Amino acid sequence: MNNVSDSDLSRLTPQEARRRFREGLLRPTSGISAGYAQANLIIVPRELAFDVLLFAQLNPKPCPVLGVLDAGETTGELLKDGDIRTDLPQYVVYENGQEIARPTDVTEYWRDDLVTFIVGCSxxxxxxxxxxxxxxxxxxxxxxxxxxxxxxxxxxxxxxxxxxxxxxxxxxxxxxxxxxxxxxxxxxxxxxxxxxxxxxxxxxxxxxxxxxxxxxxxxxxxxxxxxxCGVTPQAAVMESRPPFAISHAPGHMLITDAKDSDYQVP
Known part of the structure; x- marks a missing residue:
């Protein structure tokens, strides 16, 4: 499943790319779905969400928030018909700041109180x-x-x-x-x-x-x-040791339905 040419991957639509990830494609996402914006994830329980939002607002350079999925939501405008639990190639699950797993699907870790922050990616x-x-x-x-x-x-x-x-x-x-x-x-x-x-x-x-x-x-x-870099929130999780968090694996991003040009200023 990983033996796909870079040129083929660059032509995938975001929906096709997310489907490939659900089917087992595991690789960094740079160069996939050319022309479409990619994003970092930081997913935390509701009681930590305000701290994450404030951290992002105080540190907009590494943490530019593109969207938020409310507690328990698994899809939204940036991934229409997608599922935030399955549609990245790899995730990292943290407990008390320690990495406990790098799954390709976080459905088994999902909770209805989890809030998802979608953060801009270079x-x-x-x-x-x-x-x-x-x-x-x-x-x-x-x-x-x-x-x-x-x-x-x-x-x-x-x-x-x-x-x-x-x-x-x-x-x-x-x-x-x-x-x-x-x-x-x-x-x-x-x-x-x-x-x-x-x-x-x-x-x-x-x-x-x-x-x-x-x-x-x-x-x-x-x-x-x-x-x-949008891995900055992960470094904060590792240092601050909240009880639970999920992120993307570094370099293994959410490919969104937004165009790169949507985030370009004159």
Whole structure:
């Protein structure tokens, strides 16, 4: 089921992609359903939902909320006819901040008090970068995008606190300004980079040892460019240790029915 060409996957509609995930396709979603927005998930019990919402509002760069499903809801405008419990390739289930499972279906963990936050993802602007000649190293190298905890702290909200998490894409030095300009037009999916160059400026000691995802090879003349990442709420869950939470597995996103262009500003 995983032996599907990247070109075939890029042409899938969101509905077809979600069906493939339900049928067992397990792989990072970068490059799938080109032109359609992808999203992070953080799912928490109702009593924690206000803290998550406040955390997102206080930290809009890593946590831009695209939609919310009320307690017990499993579908909505961003995934018409979909099911939030089954339609991602992989999830992470947490108890007291500890990962207890990485299922491909969270139906058995579902509760009627769970509130789902759908958070913008930088995979959404990758097509725009590609269309302007900026390659994605993680796609070219067949791996998940690398993600790192940083030394930058997010604003705390209620019971939640944690570090900013970033994703990294190497960009040729001559194209860094273009990458900044292009991604700045997508503020709802993290927007412009938060850091360019020296990883130590973010407290990243070894760029070849990401906290999430996979390392990528930096070609000569390429500079590491870092964007705020929607894994940030997961890092807050791991630090703050709420009794229960569900998220997407890093890099394994919800493919929504919204177009990338829906989140582009002039």
């Amino acid at each position: 995979f959404t602007f990758e097509d725009a970068l590609l269309n302007n000649g900026i390659r994605m190293a993680h796609n070219d190298q067949g791996v998940n995008v690398p993600m790192y905890r940083t030394n930058r702290r997010c604003a705390s909200a209620g019971s939640l606190s944690g570090p900013l998490v970033v994703s990294m894409r190497p960009v040729p030095a001559s194209q860094v300004a273009d990458a900044v300009r292009i991604t700045s037009r997508y503020p709802a999916v993290h927007g412009a980079p938060v850091h360019v160059g020296n990883p130590e400026g973010l407290g990243i000691e070894d760029i070849n040892q990401p906290d999430f995802g996979d390392p990528v090879r930096l070609e000569p003349g390429h500079i590491p460019v870092f964007w705020a």
